[in-house]
Amino acid sequence: MEVPTALEELFKYIDKNTSRYIETLREAVAIRSVSSLEECREETCKMVNWTAGHLRKLGVEVCLKEIGTQVFPSGNEVKFPPVLLGTLGNDPKKKTICIYGHLDVQPALKDDGWNTEPFEMAECDGRLYGRGAADDKGPVLACIQAIEAFQAVHVELPVNIKILFEAMEECGSLGLEGLVTSEKDSFFKDVDYICICDGSWLGKDTPCIVYGLRGCCFFRLTVECASQDLHSGVHGGMVHEAMADLTYLLSSLTDKDGRLLITDIYNSVPPLHAGEQDIYTNIDFDTSVYGNDIGAVKLLRQDKADLLLNGWRYPSLSIHGIEGAHGEFGLKCVIPGKVTGKFSIRIVENQSPEEVKKLVTDYLTKKWQERGSATRIMVTMTASALPWHEDPHHPHYLATQKATKYIYKKDGDLIRAGGTMPIITTLKKITGKNIINVALSAGDDNIHAQNEKIDKNNYISGTKFMAAYLYEVSRIEK
């Protein structure tokens, strides 16, 4: 497929500016925008302001929207980082594209097992290591750099742009739904299509275009045996212990093969439609490469389609950790007084968080009654997000495929994904527009894990892709 001349020129400019783009990413990674930590809130806000500065240089009209406050465990009430709304162009003859990305990152400590300092970008063999390099600072910068490239080579931007960058995504996009709702008839009024620029490919070679995501329900299960931590020598054998009861309850959630033991959750999963299994069979995905990349001891399913279905099309439950117990290295002879198990359940189309909350609460309450222990328990669903899916034959998807071919010389795989983006559900519900989720980072980029990275190639191709995407969506016939 021949690349249009206008894009050729843009691509050359992008190639020439590679070093500068890398330095910009280095600056972004150095800003510790961990949205879940109170001590990083200032840095998270700084990341929003830093990004606003870059956009203003391109003539984007930026508005930083306050979205309220949250109370941290310290008892401090702290403002959420503002949401960045940006507007560039309002030509009624052009289509209006809303681009979404996020500026916050997951926690990361060198001691978690990073080879380098997570907030100091390290370049090695064409890979750019650092927390947020792939999720989602690199992709966000690719969008900004694509816009800048149009301006630099004096090619008129063929679309109006609406930018929606938030910094609470890693905490479930807290506070964002209200803003989107209130901006429905103003900021979002003329939007034609929405592009979510986040996530990663399945593998390392074929780009992925996502048309469906699972939803998620986050739970906290608290067990209390005493109002304080106790010395396990002095008090062991004298009190009921919260950790014994918590591990009992957590272990009752799934079986050894990852199947939820709250079996009623499977009742609302839609059955596979005719031929659906084949779609999964044709996706460019190698189970053994995947297993090796993540260093899995063993995958839950050995067949490719079975494995992908299990990860995308069925619910799953993961236990993330326990608050209030001794999680650091070393010995501590403690009976933790109050411990909270944190787990989440990914849900699929047709399933609602309310239904899952009830099933989980009822199940744990029943298990608890069966055990008959004397400790106190509390189950809460602290956050949730609906699943999402689109028709992958929509013109917006076809235009995106064209852009994909220019850059990657092949069709992207149209896939579902196992993850969740609450913002997609919200945007869909409120704007009703067609949404696409494009991923720019590779499948081995370790997002949310140790040694997160983005390949230099993917970062630069992603910048070109975003330019090509804007070009192609401008040409969709209404």
Add this chain to the structure above:
Amino acid sequence: MEVPTALEELFKYIDKNTSRYIETLREAVAIRSVSSLEECREETCKMVNWTAGHLRKLGVEVCLKEIGTQVFPSGNEVKFPPVLLGTLGNDPKKKTICIYGHLDVQPALKDDGWNTEPFEMAECDGRLYGRGAADDKGPVLACIQAIEAFQAVHVELPVNIKILFEAMEECGSLGLEGLVTSEKDSFFKDVDYICICDGSWLGKDTPCIVYGLRGCCFFRLTVECASQDLHSGVHGGMVHEAMADLTYLLSSLTDKDGRLLITDIYNSVPPLHAGEQDIYTNIDFDTSVYGNDIGAVKLLRQDKADLLLNGWRYPSLSIHGIEGAHGEFGLKCVIPGKVTGKFSIRIVENQSPEEVKKLVTDYLTKKWQERGSATRIMVTMTASALPWHEDPHHPHYLATQKATKYIYKKDGDLIRAGGTMPIITTLKKITGKNIINVALSAGDDNIHAQNEKIDKNNYISGTKFMAAYLYEVSRIEK
């Protein structure tokens, strides 16, 4: 019982110096001698040197013994803090008393739920709050101040003193056994009795003299599902999860009433001898006061003797926490790749760590085979200590009771305790001498927990008690 004149004078001096003693304790608390943390190793060594300075002022000949190195998880090999050996007096006509205490403390963070900064001593209503105030910096200072009081009022110290202060007690007295062994025929040569000054009373009114302790075996149970942490949205449903298997195994260790499900461990517990239950019935201990003090939701046994027997005379198992999972506050959509459950089993007389290690390893291996999961597991016993007990009718114990009566106007309760002091076993094994464990802090002092404190009264009475103890043991007829 009339207090001897020499002691009367000492007691007056001690009362007059209360404010100074409190300031000294404040200085000690401010030194973050957390032995389990690499970043506190310098402060831990500083605590040893600070104490050495105080002892040298009293004419104690101090020797700081290096005991080797340890490798922290960072990979750094770091020296243990030195052991402080002190000698004061070598009159062959006097008895020689070895006093043991420890200078290191448990970890503590304000965020754990402390009302004040744990390393800044806070005085409130006659209570001195701070990490180490009761365990064991207050008691250690009581010993030093007792010696100083003899000198200040010009009463000849009636015994030779050998001081053994270590700073790795909270990590299982790592490195100490080798030193004690090598000093058997030198430092410990002329020791008649050993006094372990550590631990706390059962309640708030009656002092306790401990003649028996449980031993302890520390275990690490590691489960690995992947070589790295994984995003639970992207990978949930695709891999076996380590946390599911770890909680399953941890929950298989005890039942809801704290009974070990590794039932063979009970086979080697000695049966109660005739009348043994009565001893426990007569101890000054109120189960409901105890339950309230620790804020227990419910105690494991409602009868006093049953409860004390369960905590002192039978094994117990506590799960301390999980390394490698998300233990901090907040959401993290993670499938931890490798997690380690930390638990310990308190063992009683007749039981050996080797026997317990084999039973635990065999049990977990069997449970693991039954489950048939695909993750990898590893069980290790990382530290252990033998149980200890003495005959509470020994003259050393009778002399100590006399000192108790001078200060507290009543007999101390002769008790066992649920905790463990590896150093006692080591000292017993190597020196063969009679050992007593005197506690100076009250039962509500929260040792190892949030808001640790020592009551000003107990701190000062403890100083007097140590003076009276030295006086009375000097009078034991050989």
